[in-house]
Amino acid sequence: MENSIEIERLVKRFGNFVAVNGISLDIKKGEVFGLLGPNGAGKTTTISMILGIVKPTEGKITINGIDSKKETNKLKSEINLMAQETIIDPDLTAKENLYVAARLYHINNKNINESIKKGLEDSELLSFANKKAGSFSGGMKRRLYLAKCLINKPKIIILDEPTTGLDIQNRNKLWDVIKSLQKEGVTTILTTQYLEEADKLCNRIAIIDKGKVIAIGTPSELKRMVSKGQIIEIVFKKEDVQKAAKILLSSFNIKTNIIEDRLEAIIENDAVTMIPKIIKELEKFKISVLSLSLHLPTMDDVFLKLTGSKIRDSSKGTNDEKIKIKK
Amino acid sequence: MSSISDIFTIYIREMLIFKSNLKSNIIRALAFPIVIILLFGNISASTFESHVLVVNYAQNPQSYAFINDLVQTQTLLISNITSENSAINQLHNSQTSAVIVILPGFPNTNNNNPTVDIYYSATGFSAIGSVLSTVQSTISTLGGNTNLAEQAFSNQEVNKASPVSDIELYGASTNYKSFLIAGVLGLVAAFGALFGGGISLINDRDLGTLKSFLIAPINKNSIIVGKILAGTTQSVLYVFLALLIGLADGATIAMGMLGVLLIFVIAIVISIGFSGIATLMASKIKKIEAYTIFAFLIGLALWFISGALLPTTAFPGYLNLISNVNPLSYAVSAIRDIMLVGYLPISSTIIDFSVFGIFLLAGILLSFILFKKNIN
Numbered sequence: 001m002e003n004s005i006e007i008e009r010l011v012k013r014f015g016n017f018v019a020v021n022g023i024s025l026d027i028k029k030g031e032v033f034g035l036l037g038p039n040g041a042g043k044t045t046t047i048s049m050i051l052g053i054v055k056p057t058e059g060k061i062t063i064n065g066i067d068s069k070k071e072t073n074k075l076k077s078e079i080n081l082m083a084q085e086t087i088i089d090p091d092l093t094a095k096e097n098l099y100v101a102a103r104l105y106h107i108n109n110k111n112i113n114e115s116i117k118k119g120l121e122d123s124e125l126l127s128f129a130n131k132k133a134g135s136f137s138g139g140m141k142r143r144l145y146l147a148k149c150l151i152n153k154p155k156i157i158i159l160d161e162p163t164t165g166l167d168i169q170n171r172n173k174l175w176d177v178i179k180s181l182q183k184e185g186v187t188t189i190l191t192t193q194y195l196e197e198a199d200k201l202c203n204r205i206a207i208i209d210k211g212k213v214i215a216i217g218t219p220s221e222l223k224r225m226v227s228k229g230q231i232i233e234i235v236f237k238k239e240d241v242q243k244a245a246k247i248l249l250s251s252f253n254i255k256t257n258i259i260e261d262r263l264e265a266i267i268e269n270d271a272v273t274m275i276p277k278i279i280k281e282l283e284k285f286k287i288s289v290l291s292l293s294l295h296l297p298t299m300d301d302v303f304l305k306l307t308g309s310k311i312r313d314s315s316k317g318t319n320d321e322k323i324k325i326k327k
Numbered sequence: 328m329s330s331i332s333d334i335f336t337i338y339i340r341e342m343l344i345f346k347s348n349l350k351s352n353i354i355r356a357l358a359f360p361i362v363i364i365l366l367f368g369n370i371s372a373s374t375f376e377s378h379v380l381v382v383n384y385a386q387n388p389q390s391y392a393f394i395n396d397l398v399q400t401q402t403l404l405i406s407n408i409t410s411e412n413s414a415i416n417q418l419h420n421s422q423t424s425a426v427i428v429i430l431p432g433f434p435n436t437n438n439n440n441p442t443v444d445i446y447y448s449a450t451g452f453s454a455i456g457s458v459l460s461t462v463q464s465t466i467s468t469l470g471g472n473t474n475l476a477e478q479a480f481s482n483q484e485v486n487k488a489s490p491v492s493d494i495e496l497y498g499a500s501t502n503y504k505s506f507l508i509a510g511v512l513g514l515v516a517a518f519g520a521l522f523g524g525g526i527s528l529i530n531d532r533d534l535g536t537l538k539s540f541l542i543a544p545i546n547k548n549s550i551i552v553g554k555i556l557a558g559t560t561q562s563v564l565y566v567f568l569a570l571l572i573g574l575a576d577g578a579t580i581a582m583g584m585l586g587v588l589l590i591f592v593i594a595i596v597i598s599i600g601f602s603g604i605a606t607l608m609a610s611k612i613k614k615i616e617a618y619t620i621f622a623f624l625i626g627l628a629l630w631f632i633s634g635a636l637l638p639t640t641a642f643p644g645y646l647n648l649i650s651n652v653n654p655l656s657y658a659v660s661a662i663r664d665i666m667l668v669g670y671l672p673i674s675s676t677i678i679d680f681s682v683f684g685i686f687l688l689a690g691i692l693l694s695f696i697l698f699k700k701n702i703n
Contacts, residue, residue: 052542053541076543079542081538083538083539085534087535087539091343091344091348092340092343092344093347100336100339100343103335104336105543106332106544
């Protein structure tokens, strides 16, 4: 598959601070590429360099075969960004918002009305076209913003935490949009705090930490990097937890993590057949299992293992947001 | 070509935002000036000590006695000056209330020619009345000249051949309100730019709009140019409305339609210049609340010392000094010439427009440089 974006040994220094420290990446045409990393890892700086609003200290970015240092305006007209914050003019109507966006991307007078109409239809705001955007609900504002970002029919779209703060309905709609963009051959770069979102949507994911790519691959490749086995979680009565942990270690040589009333462990081989054996063994000691689950490692586990922090620990989000992430 | 279209895009966006809050924008821009016109416009300024320059061509004992008598009245602040031209210039620049020229041959008046010329610019507020009556009563004490003295103060006796032959327009038919409205127009233009461009820049930075401009395939400079143009358009509109209110309130424009056009030109210059100050402040101040306080402080301070409320003659020396480097002073004095005198005196026009040129250039350069710094 052809590469849409090629990043070679990209470095960005701000004074003594190295924000991006030699990142090399290839992003293929039409793929949804996830860019994950704790806050301050260098995601935003990398994105800003792709967008051409920050100049790299060293390295090279090639977009659709063109060096990003040259023909900046031509490249800019083929890329768009949907930022974390909803960037719309609250004093303008939905229609005026799209009109200004269309003019910014030099959409000619012939097509401008058509583009605006399509934007309003896609964002389901046709009947609110002449209402001030400031009066819209959060979801409507976000949809209008997305329509603004797609007005230039970008070949590459960068979505920076696009679903933060969205309700489930709007989030699912946005996921559908991302999938349909992919069908149209649009290359998507996605950053998100929701690891399951990255897992679900991305063809490939790069994990960035301290300005470097520390892992890159498909979600399942990354998960296999963490562990070939599966993760078991068993819930007990709180007084039984310590004892159960000892039994698992002595009888099955399974090292466990104790989290309150819960044990977490990785079972390398034959996890499914192990389960009845574990339950039987525990019953011998009169320890009852309240609940048990078995799953493949999640992106959460990948993230934790590679960066040493849970994404929610590193996020600056409010408590509300953190709760949402935990869900 | 595309840059012009980009500038127009930004301009359209700013104007659409302006239009969407039209009512509150206009109320905000005009409420303060209206209050000033209504409240200050009606105060009497007669309590100010009137400064008068005396040019003594006669140089005879009678003339000295006359000047001495004027000093003795203690209502006038008399200064002697040898050059009539420089005295008239000071009058134009609002540095004095009146100029008394004692003609050779004073106090003899064989052929009914005037023996004293009085130029007064005191802007119509009642101070000039006290100047005239003081001079008149002083002359009458010289005896035998009472009749002639009265003639000397009739309108015909003002020296019409002099370079300020229309000088009577300065005071004869106007009042403090007209004097003030010229100053208020300067305020409206300056505040229009301070509260238009600067706030929109801070807002755009806060809301992320600036970012969405920067990632679009447009020329970066077109952003600031579009903003300045939109801010200037709004300022001119405010000035136009303030002028209408002024005219409805009894002010006149001696220069007529050409004067209106010139007032707009001055408003454009002031607005662009103040856009530079607005960009300077907006690049340093992150919060709109703080910006508003600073903009008010700087805008009001510059306005007060521009001679918009009082003639700069009322200022102590250090304020006069600041007033001389304040671009708004020149705008206010030029608008006043347009509205009250009816033409722009050559000498002060050259100074006024040189100051405007420098201010305009500084405003544009400041905006460009700081905006560029800001977005990097």
